[in-house]
Amino acid sequence: MKREYVIALAGNPNTGKSTLFNALTGLKQHTGNWAGKTVTIAEGTYVHKKNTYRLIDLPGTYSLFSNSTDEEVARNYIVFEQPAVTLVVVDATSLERNLNLALQIIEMTPNVIICINLMDEAEKRGITINENVLTKKLGVPVVKITARSKKGFALLFDTIDRLVSNVIQGTPNVVRYQPEIEEKIAKLEPFVRTVVNDTISARWIALRLLDGDESLLQELMKRWNRGEEEILCPQTEHMVHI
Amino acid sequence: MSQANILRLNQASKGQFIQLTSINLEGVMRRRLLDLGFIPGAVVEVVRKSPLGDPIAFRVSQTTVALRREESSKIGGVLLSHEA
Ligand SMILES: Nc1nc2c(ncn2[C@@H]2O[C@H](COP(=O)(O)OP(=O)(O)O)[C@@H](O)[C@H]2O)c(=O)[nH]1
Ligand SMILES: [Mg+2]
Numbered sequence: 001m002k003r004e005y006v007i008a009l010a011g012n013p014n015t016g017k018s019t020l021f022n023a024l025t026g027l028k029q030h031t032g033n034w035a036g037k038t039v040t041i042a043e044g045t046y047v048h049k050k051n052t053y054r055l056i057d058l059p060g061t062y063s064l065f066s067n068s069t070d071e072e073v074a075r076n077y078i079v080f081e082q083p084a085v086t087l088v089v090v091d092a093t094s095l096e097r098n099l100n101l102a103l104q105i106i107e108m109t110p111n112v113i114i115c116i117n118l119m120d121e122a123e124k125r126g127i128t129i130n131e132n133v134l135t136k137k138l139g140v141p142v143v144k145i146t147a148r149s150k151k152g153f154a155l156l157f158d159t160i161d162r163l164v165s166n167v168i169q170g171t172p173n174v175v176r177y178q179p180e181i182e183e184k185i186a187k188l189e190p191f192v193r194t195v196v197n198d199t200i201s202a203r204w205i206a207l208r209l210l211d212g213d214e215s216l217l218q219e220l221m222k223r224w225n226r227g228e229e230e231i232l233c234p235q236t237e238h239m240v241h242i
Numbered sequence: 243m244s245q246a247n248i249l250r251l252n253q254a255s256k257g258q259f260i261q262l263t264s265i266n267l268e269g270v271m272r273r274r275l276l277d278l279g280f281i282p283g284a285v286v287e288v289v290r291k292s293p294l295g296d297p298i299a300f301r302v303s304q305t306t307v308a309l310r311r312e313e314s315s316k317i318g319g320v321l322l323s324h325e326a
Contacts, residue, residue, distance in 0.1 A: 100279075
């Protein structure tokens with residue numbers, strides 16, 4: 001059976017997202033404006049083991065909290081469109097900075113692969129990265145690649161394949177906060193869960209509400225008021241092509 | 243650590259390394275600074291200071307970020323004699 005899965009590419013600016021996107025999709029791509037916003041998003045496809053993967057190149061951001069249009073678009077895509085996999089592309093030569101976004105994303109969804117790009121550059125600078133330790137610490141698969149020379153792609157394809165077919169599952173080690181905050185999360189979570197179903201992390205929404213994230217609250221209200229409950233409770237079934 | 247080593251980022255001079263202790267800002271600006279790497283414990287370097295002292299360019303988490311006095315005066319830290 002052929003299936004179609006959506007893969008979102010997230011990452012800081014200049015981590016090689018577009019290079020990876022182009023290498024994977026070749027000429028099968030087009031760009032479009034996102035939901036009336038001035039943010040341009042490229043979309044393309046590739047086929048692996050008969051499954052079609054639709055790739056979405058999200059805007060590059062350092063964070064998903066600071067309320068720029070780019071960050072809002074990327075956040076809304078990951079939270080509400082719920083791609084089968086969010087591929088977080090990080091720069092091997094600047095892991096500390098890049099992992100900020102990665103940590104934010106694994107708090108939002110378990111369907112994440114961390115893709116460490118620019119490994120050729122890292123090797124030149126004598127940087128070695130133990131991806132197995134990172135995988136253990138983060139609780140999601142970590143794959144090293146060099147997008148420019150397509151190195152590491154076989155393992156990347158395989159990891160994506162195994163994640164979407166549930167052979168492996170992400171179990172993110174999310175940040176635990178001070179008891180005071182954890183208590184408030186625990187109080188809010190059950191209420192959040194009655195509004196959004198299991199597919200959106202109630203813990204994450206509770207956290208954002210505690211942080212006073214007006215923009216997310218407005219987005220939730222907007223979708224709720226439009227009566228688009230299916231957006232809050234989206235279809236989890238993937239499209240099936242026979 | 244002596245009192246003399248405690249300062250705000252706008253008081254630092256070019257070439258100095260400061261380990262951050264406090265970010266006294268709120269809301270979106272606080273969030274943005276945290277995302278850029280201005281977090282307690284991080285070490286920042288003063289890489290450039292304009293003649294009037296505003297803005298100041300800092301090296302933080304492998305990136306250069308220019309801050310206006312408005313922000314840099316609200317970030318506190320400890321002066322390090324050399325890079326940590
Ligand atoms: N050395 C090296 N450079 C790369 C690699 N991937 C991308 N780049 C370069 O990094 C820069 C930014 O890449 P781009 O794909 O535009 O990044 P984006 O902003 O994340 O979309 C470009 O100059 C690319 O050629 C890689 O694997 N190795
Ligand atoms: Mg790009």
